[in-house]
Amino acid sequence: MARRGRPTVQIELTPEEQQTLQRWARRHKSSQALAQRCRIVLACAEGGTNNEIAERLGVNRVTVSKWRRRFAADRLEGLADAPRPGAARKIGDDVVEAIVVETLESAPKDATHWSTRGLAAKHGISGQTVSEIWRAFGLKPWRQDEFKVSPDPDLVERIRDIVGLYLNPPVAAAVFAVDEKPQMQALNRSAPTLPTTPARATHDYERNGTVDLFAALEIATGKVITDLRPSHTSADFVAFLNKVNREVPTELEVHVVLDNLSTHKTPQVQQWLLRHKRFHFHFTPTYGSWMNLVERWFSALTTKKLQRSAHRSVKALTDDIRAWVETWNDDPKPFVWHKSADEILQRLAGYCATINENDRFNLTGH
Template sequence: MSRTGRKLKLNDEDQKTLVATSRAHSADHRAVMRSKIILMLNEGYSYDSIKAELKVGREAISKWKKRYLESGLDGLKDAPRPGKTAIYTEEDKARVIQKACSKPEGGYSNWSQRRIAKEFGMSQSTVQNILKSHDLKPHKVECWCGKSTDPEFEEKMLNVVGLYMNPPENALVLSVDEKTQIQALDRSQPELPLRPGSAKRLTATYKRHGTGSLIAALSVHDGEITADTIDKNNAQNFLRFLKKIHRKYPKKQLHVIADNLNVHKHKDVKEWVDSKQRMTIHFTPTYSSWLNQIEIWFNIMSKDVLKGAV
């Protein structure tokens, strides 16, 4: 005779939950099967009938019946498993974190995962997981801009930003600076152009032709660039360039934004600018040359023109 065993008596709430789970398309397959076993037992089905219908073993039917009788619906959930014993303790992980946050020895500027792993006799992947779990990236460096020591920082900053945002009528705002030490390199062999399946190629060997410097003025509101190459970054070349842009825009009131480089404040420059009614120099605050828009243009030029070029 087929075994039926102890009959179940489901309360209405458990029966509704089990029926809903057994019919849910998104429910876990194991939860569906366990719900159907309990429901069929409740309806008086024999073990053999349940086995044939659900394709499960008699041991599984007996197990989930027993678990339900002991713990109700909670008994149909997976029991917690102990899992694999951890190889490294929390103290080991704390030492990895402390090492990653400390200054490296041996002249290194930063810790690599490989060197930390070697230090503690761990695998690199273990170190990577420990650091990742604490959102630590010792290989990355971010730069930040400290507070300017200029006591007139706010006044100068507002003056420069004001010229950008709301320039005076019939005025031209010119952002001026020098880009020095531009490497004049030539490759020892011709460049091989980009082709399908092959990147642009340059020889690793090159010829040095010294360095060059560029002085440039960006007309902030229309994007026009005026530039000259210079052999030296000195007051004479800066003054010569100011005279050039003064001649180039004869009918405009010129507001020149420059940083605090000594050549920009040379007495010859100051005397000449003071003698011109159409030109005024506005200096950025100390350690705040990033306020000068020409720096953005120099960065674009370095990326798009100088990098990887001849």
């Protein structure tokens, strides 16, 4: 039976293209879109169908087909976003590639990263042209993401454990992401916030006391169990665990994702766990609080409610938080975890390789 559909374009890379794609795929300054396109092309060069590559990289088959064809036609320049309709491009592909490579792999003598003006002067083009190339390739060299490599000796095991809970939760069990948001201040601005776009608020305010918020986000449903207390001691944490215990059906096991805060590991907490056998703690790696999904919920609370609110007392603040939580739980929206443990560890390995490569370059000078 004859094969139907468009034939798959075969990708063969030169050594220079292979090295460039590998650098762009792992370099932390690359945009996520550009890095993903590089990984797709590298996978195509290794062989395999679009379906197989799509499943392995967690993308759509159409996406693989698109970048396979774009690279086959235009090589490295084909990884940029398609130009918008308008006048024909006046600069050559060699200049575009030079701008991208220099942005990712070099820096001027007087700065840590290139500016549009600096690259424009070096190549004799306009700053607007440099800006358009950056936009096409998703490059933002002025931005800096913060990251801390965890020294946790159980890093791999803990990542696999927590990701497993998120992606494949145990049967007959409830999984919660738990944390505290301490020292939330009841702030009152010296003048009302103006409802302009963007909103304008005075820089000065008066402090009217603080409160600590405990929250347990149920991964499956998005519902949140909360408790507001004047402090966040070990005794307060145990009291919050008792509240969670009362609200979860007794026939369910309870798995709790939480960080390595000393309050979570005191003898008082350990004794509580011995009395409540259905509770199981899963600690995030050191410097790994980004793995705790309740942090996403705290962020939503801050940006949607607290950031622009004003409160003349702690009671006003707590009433506001309780009302917001009640509204949230009326129509909860769970946060969905997408990355597998292997993808996280692979990206971490690439980050470490980049650090080692840069350190080696700085030590040797070449």
